[in-house]
Amino acid sequence: MSSRRKGKGWRRAVPVVAAVAVGVVTAGVVTAGVLAPSAASAADRPDPVERGLNALVSSGDLPGALASTLDPEGRTRHYTAGVGDIATGTKVPTDGRVRIGSNTKAFTAVVMLQLVAEGKVRLDAPVDDYLRGLVRENGNDGRRITVRQLLQQTSGLPNYSNYLGEEVRYFTPHELVGIALQHPSESEPGKKWKYSNTNYVLAGLIIEKVTHHTLAEEMDRRIIQRIGLRHTYFPAPRDATIKGPHPKGYYRVSPDKPLLDVTETDPSWGWAAGQLISTDSDLNRFYTALLSGDLLPRAQLAQMRRTVPAEATFGDGARYGLGLVSKPLPCGGLYWGHGGSFPGYETRGGATDDGRAANVAVNIQLDDEATRSRVDGVVNSALCR
Secondary structure, X not given: OOOOOOOOOOOOOOOHHHOXXXXXXXXXXXXXXXXXXXXXXXXXXXXXXXXXXXXXXXXXXXXXXXXXXXXXXXXXXXXXXXXXXXXXXXXXXXXXXXXXXXXXXXXXXXXXXXXXXXXXXXXXXXXXXXXXXXXXXXXXXXXXXXXXXXXXXXXXXOOHHHHOOOOOXXXXXXXXXXXXXXXXXXXXXXXXXXXXXXXXXXXXXXXXXXXXXXXXHHHHHHHHOOOOOOOOEOOOOOOOOOOOOOOOOEEEOOOOOOEEEOOOOOOXXXXXXXXXXXXXXXXXXXXXXXXXXXOOOHHHHHHHOOOEEOXXXXXXXXXXXXXXEEEEOOOOOEEEEOOEEEOOEEEEEEEOOOOOEEEEEEOEOOOOHHHHHHHHXXXXXXXXX
């Protein structure tokens, strides 16, 4: 079955032999949990996030949904709707862990920019300075591609995930790069923006080369532990599970087919471009910490926020920085985040400069723009209220 999508997030085939067919889900009821007592009175009033999640699952397209919001005063609220296990009818766990897909790119970019601030990496140095001879095939030339172009998706490198086929197994980062380099360069470096997961695998390899540590170790030390992301982790090699409370992740081959349980999947094919596991609330903490300057010096944060148009992939008005996407809000202004798609899960959201944050996750990989737009609409409602 072919279900890859060449744009944002992830679109790769999931073999039926690795999944369990399950029945059709029915819509669930939203439950909201308020962490801050001062927000309790809001539970009695109509809530746009609650209504939005209910609408997502009542359509019958999505098994379950969960969300977390953060206001400028630091108050957090959690929401759930639908079911986290359609075989048992178990509700979605509050602030459950999910595979966050391409949100991982923002983490990888932060680590790289920290190394830039430390003088260990130069943004405008060629990739070949750090990975000598690795990228030199089929017109793909690391001597002409810069670190900045990797992070900004302007390298012209082909996207390896378009060529993985239906095999789900453990991949090394070098294997992923090798798959990409079997195909010709898609544009001159710096001339065109085009989304490619290959860029971020190479960025991860540069991080490991410069630090002499694994990417997972560097993410954990420099980001996860530093700002207290208690539910975020980089899965160990060959670990296909999700630790802690989580909704099961589902995949639908076609509208007339039953959902498949793809929760346990080897995530190595995502690596620096998409392997992390996290929660909505941890993503809110990450993006607000990033925008407030807790993770990067001012100069590097400014570089991260220098954007180019990315509407073809991320929607009207969207722009891509260095692993960070800006999107306009219908109420004015914009928010910064990334979003991610991985077999079984979809996440959308981000944060504003004034300290508002919202992330929404659903436990099925989305295949149509209309449903993605509805999920984005819940994020907009949360950030605009």
